[in-house]
Amino acid sequence: MIKIISLLENTSSSPELKSKHGLSIYVETSNHKILFDLGPNELFMKNAQKLDIDIKNIDTVIISHGHSDHGGALAKFMEINKTARIYIKESAFDGHCTKVAGIPFNVGLDNALRNRQQITFTSDNYVIDDELMLFSNVTGRKLFSKANNKLFAKKSGKIVLDEFEHEQYLIITNGNKQVMITGCSHNGIVNIIEKYVEIQNGSIDKLACVFGGFHLFNPITRIYESDELISEIAEYLDGLNVKFYTCHCTGKKAYKILKDCMGEQLDYFSTGTMIWRDWR
Ligand SMILES: [Fe+2]
Numbered sequence: 001m002i003k004i005i006s007l008l009e010n011t012s013s014s015p016e017l018k019s020k021h022g023l024s025i026y027v028e029t030s031n032h033k034i035l036f037d038l039g040p041n042e043l044f045m046k047n048a049q050k051l052d053i054d055i056k057n058i059d060t061v062i063i064s065h066g067h068s069d070h071g072g073a074l075a076k077f078m079e080i081n082k083t084a085r086i087y088i089k090e091s092a093f094d095g096h097c098t099k100v101a102g103i104p105f106n107v108g109l110d111n112a113l114r115n116r117q118q119i120t121f122t123s124d125n126y127v128i129d130d131e132l133m134l135f136s137n138v139t140g141r142k143l144f145s146k147a148n149n150k151l152f153a154k155k156s157g158k159i160v161l162d163e164f165e166h167e168q169y170l171i172i173t174n175g176n177k178q179v180m181i182t183g184c185s186h187n188g189i190v191n192i193i194e195k196y197v198e199i200q201n202g203s204i205d206k207l208a209c210v211f212g213g214f215h216l217f218n219p220i221t222r223i224y225e226s227d228e229l230i231s232e233i234a235e236y237l238d239g240l241n242v243k244f245y246t247c248h249c250t251g252k253k254a255y256k257i258l259k260d261c262m263g264e265q266l267d268y269f270s271t272g273t274m275i276w277r278d279w280r
């Protein structure tokens with residue numbers, strides 16, 4: 001059995017649980033208690049307490065990419081839990097920013113944390129154990145979100161358009177099936193799935209379910225991707241035999257377009273939503 005709980009995202013399913021722009025997902029397997037992203041601040045811990053999840057018992061943390069709405073609570077987490085191993089791409093600590101009226105606005109992680117002993121830098125295909133694997137290096141650009149054009153990275157002292165090589169994805173193996181968690185999907189959910197298929201020697205058969213935001217709007221300007229692009233993504237995903245739970249940077253308007261096309265194949269993963277099942 002795998003238990004997957006939305007600990008924090010942009011909306012909440014209960015007045016007891018706080019919501020905020022960001023993402024934090026709790027995953028419990030027979031071998032691990034995992035946090036996939038930590039949200040922007042300590043709010044995910046308050047929600048965890050209400051859901052009877054003890055942060056001290058977490059053994060594995062995955063930071064999906066170098067944006068503060070996913071790893072902003074890293075220092076706070078390490079104050080409370082000093083034993084969990086934290087997996088992150090090294091480039092996630094390069095500076096990251098957006099631009100508001102042409103002026104850079106920091107959206108990155110605290111670079112001072114990069115050498116902490118709890119942190120492990122991951123490679124493009126990183127096997128944690130028989131159950132957990134991370135992958136990155138998604139370079140495809142099909143159905144790519146234009147909201148990414150407002151995001152930048154610091155490379156050799158220069159601010160350049162972000163190519164999101166710092167973004168990684170988690171695969172959880174459950175028997176002969178797999179569940180994938182993608183964070184923001186800056187590289188595009190379609191390109192991420194195509195990379196997954198490449199890693200799986202051309203087969204998508206093992207992939208049962210995907211959790212993550214699809215980055216279909218800019219949280220600062222509130223501007224959405226075009227209805228056409230969202231519909232094309234929906235048609236692609238609808239053609240797969242995979243269940244999707246989305247939230248966070250997908251946005252409510254884009255979710256509605258996706259849902260109208262995908263029906264039962266897609267659901268919203270609001271703060272407090274719990275999926276508990278055996279996928280095998
Ligand atoms: Fe992001």
Ligand SMILES: [Fe+2]
Nearest residue numbers: 022069184249
């Ligand atoms: Fe995000």
